[in-house]
Amino acid sequence: MSDHNIVDEHVEQYIRALLPKSSGLLYELERYADEHRVPIVQPEIAQYLKVLMKVHKPVRVLEIGTAIGYSATLMAEQMEKGVIETIELKKEMVSIAAETFEKLKLYKPNVDIIQHHGDAIGVLENMNSEFDLIFIDASKGHYKAFLELCLPMLKPHGLIVSDNVLYKGMVATNLYLVRRKITIVKRMRIYLDFISNHPELDTTVLPMGDGMAISYKKEADGA
Template identity: 35%
Template sequence: MDKKIENYLENLLPASPDSAKALEKYAEINHVPIIHRNSMHMINLVLTMQQPESILEVGTAIGYSALRMLEGAPDAKIITVEKDKKRYYEAITNIQKQKRNSKVDVILGDAADVMQDLAEKKKQFDVIFIDAAKGQYQSYFDLADRMLISGGILITDNVLFRGMVYSGGEAPKKYKTLVRKLKAYNEMLMNHPDYHTSIIPIDDGVSISYKR
């Protein structure tokens, strides 16, 4: 998205709660990738309309997005998965500080392995949010599809990846495979017979998919 538009939209947003501001500041100082505020605001709009009881988040980082999703879905129970041990413990600490232990369950492990285990246990979710290794999005989708209820919402972050997905130019060598996979993922979502998808060009691109 054009930086001027992005800044304009962000300036229109209501201020983040103090607890969220602290995490935003920490993430900025320590170079922790967390979801952008515009995208978070849009996701919470979807959650407010959907009012899910169960959410699966793939990619916890420091717990910022999981905690913020409770603003839009205060009655939801969230399971969130993180493979980085340091981030996992940071997320646990942040969730405990906000006394949200009963609402957010953080699982340490590889996302695909944890999702496979949840799918084998026949777990079902109203909303699934994918924000982990972008090169694995198709694998995550295949597992998520087994657990997402009919009428559920699948949200995927970073689907436009720094503009490289739509720029038309050749991606830098180190990103070529990733960009190719993201393009294929977006095309799959947009053409999947069981999903109605819209890709929203805010921040790094967010797709919202309704499962028929």
């Protein structure tokens, strides 16, 4: 089993070996994240996001959890034009991401990145916008609160991608549960139950990376 207790290690390694090597800004950010131990999306999740962006073609994207701007860069690279609004709590990360987005602007001038600094709960409470895709990748204990605030801003047919939803295998079974994570794990179970049974959403939970959920927002008539 991999250190995420979700996928067999040999399967994870095999899939990772199939992935094309990153280059340019993404490669630079991967190296930075590795050296400075900044958590960024795992390689297979990055590749999935890339394919999802190509298929879904969102023009307005919201990201919760910018870190150094790796996933925002990855998504922006797939967009012809549009806007990514991204929220980050830590000031240091906001500054590093701002440098990332300066570099991105040089080759993606038609994708505007709007950075928000602060707790996503407060930022979302004051946001009034519309999005085609929302990527949730921040404090795992708050996903349900994030979703309740951003779901009204997601257009029908829009997608919510939630990362780390199986949290090192602890969400699916108590076998891997460590005591200090009990609250986060309980909250994540409530979140998965909530999005899986929400009348406005069709959700699929994928056992890849640290677990990813994709939720599709239906039309008001349920279509």
